[in-house]
Amino acid sequence: MPDENAFTAYELHPGADTPLEPAPIARDWMDAAHQRHPYRCLPLVIANQAGWVLRNPAGFRAYWYGGPAKEDVELRFDGPRDNRIVSHFGSGVVTFTVPFLFRTPPGVNLWVKGPANWIKDGAQPLEGVVETDWLASTFTMNWKITRVCEWVRFDKGDPFCMLVPVPRGLAEMLVPRRAAIADDPDLKDQYHRWEESRKGFLTGLSSRDPAAVRQGWQKDYFQGKTPDGADFDPHQTRLNLKGFEKQE
Numbered sequence: 418m419p420d421e422n423a424f425t426a427y428e429l430h431p432g433a434d435t436p437l438e439p440a441p442i443a444r445d446w447m448d449a450a451h452q453r454h455p456y457r458c459l460p461l462v463i464a465n466q467a468g469w470v471l472r473n474p475a476g477f478r479a480y481w482y483g484g485p486a487k488e489d490v491e492l493r494f495d496g497p498r499d500n501r502i503v504s505h506f507g508s509g510v511v512t513f514t515v516p517f518l519f520r521t522p523p524g525v526n527l528w529v530k531g532p533a534n535w536i537k538d539g540a541q542p543l544e545g546v547v548e549t550d551w552l553a554s555t556f557t558m559n560w561k562i563t564r565v566c567e568w569v570r571f572d573k574g575d576p577f578c579m580l581v582p583v584p585r586g587l588a589e590m591l592v593p594r595r596a597a598i599a600d601d602p603d604l605k606d607q608y609h610r611w612e613e614s615r616k617g618f619l620t621g622l623s624s625r626d627p628a629a630v631r632q633g634w635q636k637d638y639f640q641g642k643t644p645d646g647a648d649f650d651p652h653q654t655r656l657n658l659k660g661f662e663k664q665e
Contacts (some may be wrong), residue, residue, distance in 0.1 A: 424525075424582065426517040426661050430553065433516040435501075436472040439658035440465060440579055444534055459639045459654060464533040466656040467571065470517065470576035471558070475499035479540070479569045481509040481562040490562065495573070502571075509562040510543070513577050521549045526585045529556060532576040539569035542578075608642035611637075 420527045426437055442465050447455040476495040482516055483489065490504035491513060501514040519527060527549045531542025543559040553557055558578035561568055571577070621628065637644070641652025 421453075422522055423520075424522070425520045427520065429516050429518060433485040435474050435516050436541065436574075437469060437517065437661055438472075438641045439530065439656075439660055440468050440470045440576070442466055442655075444536075446536055447534075457639065461534060463653065463656060467533065468528075468581035469511075469658065469661070470532055470580075471500075471571055471578040473513070473571055473575050473577045474635055475502060476573035477571050478500060479511050479565070479571065481497070481565055481569075483509075483565040505557075506559065509541070511560045511562065511563075511571075513558040513560075515555055518553070518555050519547075519549045519580070519581060523550050524585050525582050528581040528583050529558060530579050530581065534581045535576060536568070537571075539567060540571075543550065546583065550585075551659055554625055607644045614644065 420650060437486050442456075442462060444455075444465060445636060447453060447461075466618065476612065477499070478493045480491040480493075482491070483577075486505050486578070487504040487507040489507065492498075492502065492511070503512050503514075504510070505512040521527060524561070527547045529536075529547055530544040537560075540560045543561055545556070547556055560571075560577070598608060614637075615635065618632070621625075639654065641649045643649060
């Protein structure tokens with residue numbers, strides 16, 4: 418009996434060597450930061466992991482001469498030319514072939530995007546949302562070169578695409594509204610507790626208060642604690658996505 422939560426990557430050709438795996442937590446620029454402080458930002462860390470990535474099968478450089486034609490992009494590979502990476506659309510766009518046809522559960526789209534918080538100087542990933550619960554064709558991943566007449570490097574093994582499942586229609590189901598925070602007295606009280614705590618902590622840091630310096634940074638959100646000290650049980654500090662298992 419089929420699994421109603423199955424997310425299947427159908428290989429279009431035998432021996433596909435494009436790695437497909439859960440997105441990693443680590444980012445080079447976060448590792449290089451002072452005391453690796455970006456990892457203290459839990460929303461950043463969760464976003465890094467919130468999907469699956471495909472990794473670049475070949476190292477190459479891209480050079481856009483600035484014109485609209487596909488011939489205005491030059492690609493130079495580290496080894497033999499890889500025909501899965503081409504200039505197809507023009508306008509400085511580099512196209513990666515995705516060697517899978519994806520099938521998600523009913524009502525679930527794929528947000529096809531660049532790897533979250535993976536910074537590449539000179540190129541911007543182009544993003545799209547695909548209805549992969551019924552589509553019988555694949556899609557490509559595309560990067561727009563943003564520097565004219567400069568080489569942009571794409572290393573082998575770097576993630577070039579991130580797949581994030583999103584329920585179709587969720588954004589349209591929501592009922593947006595604006596309200597004064599005074600309309601929710603309990604929330605207002607919690608916010609002011611947090612605000613006073615934050616001000617006190619920052620004042621302590623600036624005055625080199627030993628307790629604040631020893632604490633280093635406020636961990637309430639990371640630990641899932643509300644301003645009154647209660648724990649929010651569904652809080653997540655890490656995602657544990659499953660890898661794609663080969664069916665025998």
